[in-house]
Amino acid sequence: MAPEFPDNWTLCASSFNWAPEITAARRTAQDIVTGIADSAVKTIELEPGLLWRTFPAPQDAEVDALRDSLAARGARVSIVGASLDDFTSPTERRSLQERLDFLVPQLHAARRVGASGVRLPVGQAGTELLTLLQPLLHELDLVLYEEIQGQQSPRNPSVAPALDAIAGLADDHVRVLVDISMLMPALPVTYLEELRRGGVSAELLVRLENDWRDPATLDAVTGLLRSGKVPPHIHTLFMNLLIRFGRSDAADLQGILSLVGAFHLKFWDLDDDGGRVSQPLRDLGSLLGRKGFTGTLTSEWGGHEWLQDDPTETTRRHLALAETCLAGSAPTGRAAV
Known part of the structure; x- marks a missing residue:
């Protein structure tokens, strides 16, 4: 008997997984996204900046075309990635009303597409x-999720006040989304290979491979960056170490689970050496099962x-x-007969 996936958990895939295909534009973005429903999964999270040409004020015709195409395949949208451009120029910040006006069309589009x-x-x-x-969230029956990921954690001084604000609102229409890039026991094997090919020193690579969660490792990463010795052609890739790759444990999430309504199961490759991919999933499953997520x-x-x-084969696996x-x-989880 194999364990059965809980009925109140919904597995989805993000259209972000297909970003290289979308930007290559050999097929339309809509065809690629609706193809996810045919080849991978029936519930899809959208990145509308990759999808709708009229974003951030998506026009009804674009939204309706995607909604109808997905519906014809028995598929639906879970969450839409919104955008809040806080500045009108490098020095001019939008007013509160302008920020609201920037978001409102995106909320209407999300509701219209069925998210x-x-x-x-x-x-x-x-x-x-x-x-x-x-x-407006109540009127449209939409949840606004604030996402934490990578090096962020609930105790981070830049994150904790925002989580406190969400808790203070006590509104089921404002929740938290956790990206499990926070919960990385080790760095991706293929990423380490890219750094090796890119010219990162063997000494730092040994530390990254064996002591990722040691605070001294992050100090070494920061020191190399400040020294100006990161090879220019891998500078962007190297920055993942400071931003996108986290060092938290699933237990660190216990205090905020009552606020959490969604997770990104972030992964980088499927090389599971030492449980790099599977262990955070197992830890999360155990935590969520106990908390009634x-x-x-x-x-x-x-x-x-x-x-x-x-991306299709990778996502399916x-x-x-x-x-x-x-x-x-x-x-x-119930036992399947």
Whole structure:
């Protein structure tokens, strides 16, 4: 008997996984996104900046065309990635009303495409804007998720006030989305290979491979960056060490789980040496099963920054692994006969 995936957990895939295909433009973005429903999964998280030419004020015709195409395949949208451009120029910041006006068309488009929520980076909106958005979120029956990821953690001074603000609102229409890039026991094997080929020293590579979670390792990364000795051609890739790759444990999430309504199951490659990919999934499944989580868990592949793997096959394999690890670790999972 194999454990069954809990009914109140929904596995999804992000259209971000197909970003290289979308930007290559050999097919239309809509064809690629609707193809996800045919080849991978029926619930899809959208990155509309890659999809709708009229974004950030998506026109009804574009939105309707995608909604109808997905519906014809029995598919639906879970969350739409919103954008909040806070500045009109390098020095001019939008007023509170202008920020609200920038977001409102995106919320209407999300509702029109059939989504249940929209997503912003944690803390970007701020309490004033969240308060102004609340009536519209209720009217449209949308959840606004604030996302924490990578090096961020609930105790981070730049994150904790935003989480406190969400808790203070006590509104189910404003929740948290956790990206498990926070929960990396080790760095991706293929990423380390890219750094090796890019000219990073053997000494630092040994430390990155064996002592990723040691604070001294991050000090070494920062020191190399400040020295100006990071090879220019891998500078952007190297910055992942400071931003996108986290060093937290699943237990660090316990205090905020009552605020969390969605997860990004971020992965970079499928080389599971030492449980690099599967262990965070198992830890998360165990934690969520004990806490009675309900919500979406979305496969999100970040490794296409340096890998040329097929996104459909990669996503399917990751979803299968995620389902097995999460269901197998969740005490609430039922046994399938």
